[in-house]
Amino acid sequence: MAAHAAAGRGRIHLKPVNIGLIGYRFMGKAHSHAYQDMPFFFHTEHIPVRKVICGRDERALREVADRWGWQEVERDWRNIVDRKDIDLIDVSAPNALHHDIVVAAAATGKHIFCEKPLSTTVTEAEEMVAAVEQAGVVHMIAHHLRKVPALMYARRLIDQGAIGQVLHMRALWTNDMAIDPEYPLLWRFRRDLGGPSGVIGDLHSHCIDLARFLVGEITAVVATADTHIKSRPVPEQSFDRPMGTRGEVTVPDESCFLARFANGATGVFEASWVAAGHKHGQRIEVNGTEGTFLFDFERMNELEVYLRRDPPSTRGFRRIVVTESEHPYISAWWPPGHGITYEHLFIHLVYEFMDALDRGAPPSPNLYDGLIGMRVMAAVESSVEQRGWVRIEP
Numbered sequence: 001m002a003a004h005a006a007a008g009r010g011r012i013h014l015k016p017v018n019i020g021l022i023g024y025r026f027m028g029k030a031h032s033h034a035y036q037d038m039p040f041f042f043h044t045e046h047i048p049v050r051k052v053i054c055g056r057d058e059r060a061l062r063e064v065a066d067r068w069g070w071q072e073v074e075r076d077w078r079n080i081v082d083r084k085d086i087d088l089i090d091v092s093a094p095n096a097l098h099h100d101i102v103v104a105a106a107a108t109g110k111h112i113f114c115e116k117p118l119s120t121t122v123t124e125a126e127e128m129v130a131a132v133e134q135a136g137v138v139h140m141i142a143h144h145l146r147k148v149p150a151l152m153y154a155r156r157l158i159d160q161g162a163i164g165q166v167l168h169m170r171a172l173w174t175n176d177m178a179i180d181p182e183y184p185l186l187w188r189f190r191r192d193l194g195g196p197s198g199v200i201g202d203l204h205s206h207c208i209d210l211a212r213f214l215v216g217e218i219t220a221v222v223a224t225a226d227t228h229i230k231s232r233p234v235p236e237q238s239f240d241r242p243m244g245t246r247g248e249v250t251v252p253d254e255s256c257f258l259a260r261f262a263n264g265a266t267g268v269f270e271a272s273w274v275a276a277g278h279k280h281g282q283r284i285e286v287n288g289t290e291g292t293f294l295f296d297f298e299r300m301n302e303l304e305v306y307l308r309r310d311p312p313s314t315r316g317f318r319r320i321v322v323t324e325s326e327h328p329y330i331s332a333w334w335p336p337g338h339g340i341t342y343e344h345l346f347i348h349l350v351y352e353f354m355d356a357l358d359r360g361a362p363p364s365p366n367l368y369d370g371l372i373g374m375r376v377m378a379a380v381e382s383s384v385e386q387r388g389w390v391r392i393e394p
Helices: 026-041 058-068 077-082 095-107 122-135 149-159 199-214 342-359 367-386
Strands: 015-022 046-054 072-074 088-091 111-114 139-141 166-174 218-226 231-233 246-248 254-261 266-272 281-288 291-296 302-307 318-321
Touching: 015 026, 015 077, 015 342, 026 046, 026 058, 026 342, 046 058, 046 077, 046 342, 058 072, 072 077, 077 095, 088 095, 095 111, 095 122, 111 342, 111 367, 122 367, 139 342, 139 367, 149 199, 149 281, 149 291, 149 302, 166 199, 199 218, 199 254, 199 266, 199 281, 199 367, 218 367, 254 367
Parallel strands: 015 046, 015 088, 046 072, 088 111, 111 139, 166 266
Antiparallel strands: 166 281, 218 254, 231 246, 254 266, 281 291, 291 302, 302 318
């Protein structure tokens, strides 16, 4: 894996990669920081250059461009896609724009770095994959949890057979970002802008990808979903509704589902925007015939592990601090015991993308993973409507 060699490569014949970033809010900020810091800590021949950033509000756009080190601003993403000096398009825009941007960018030979979920429908996702395949460009989806060293260690435990055959897993992501009924009707709450999935696409998408990374392919699901807060105030930047009014929330803010995996394991998934008191409540537990591990994102540098092979007198969950240099990426960071946090995961993603350009090999995860995730989420949505099990076709 490229991550093991992160800090030990020379910097000869540096090759600039001009980035066009579409979107400048939460993910735009995280990605901008990653482009800035990656070359400081990781050595690659290809180096990201913050060339142009795109958004609707020109005043806000110019402010963040100055603060985050972008050379130019643009209000129409089509103009960025058409530029010959842009090498990579970063899609951090609302979900409903992902398809059109990726298809257009691939057609002009641009590499693609796309936020999750990949699109709003499976059909769109398939068209996006077809576009990058036809163009032969490098592509990646920003499922950052795959780049947590503790979870990569968990994957190694599974691969080495340390916890035996995987029997069951639980994945939970809860927060209270939308618990306030006065929280505005942003695009995430609108089916026409964010797609039909709501919290399914926002939070379940992460857990589905992580489950695939750790356990394997999901073959069937049975699900529930609800919208607990049914209206919200219209925000200032609404396109089509006057301020001071309330609009309908047209997507679920909470969802649960059961899953069956191809290897015979089962899973339980839960996601919520309205879990009071939880901020980043992302947790996962995997149970095997010979042991269990537990991960809590709010303690991101730790993994709890239980192994049945331990002597009875000392058998129990042990806390492993994953900050030794033998773990992926850690050698590029700090001495043992000095942990990493959320923003480092995006730096890992950018490193993997630049390293893939160096090697001429596809990075992981990529748009194929995004498409598979979309098929699982579509099955979850279908199960909610049908009130029964839905199989996922490959």
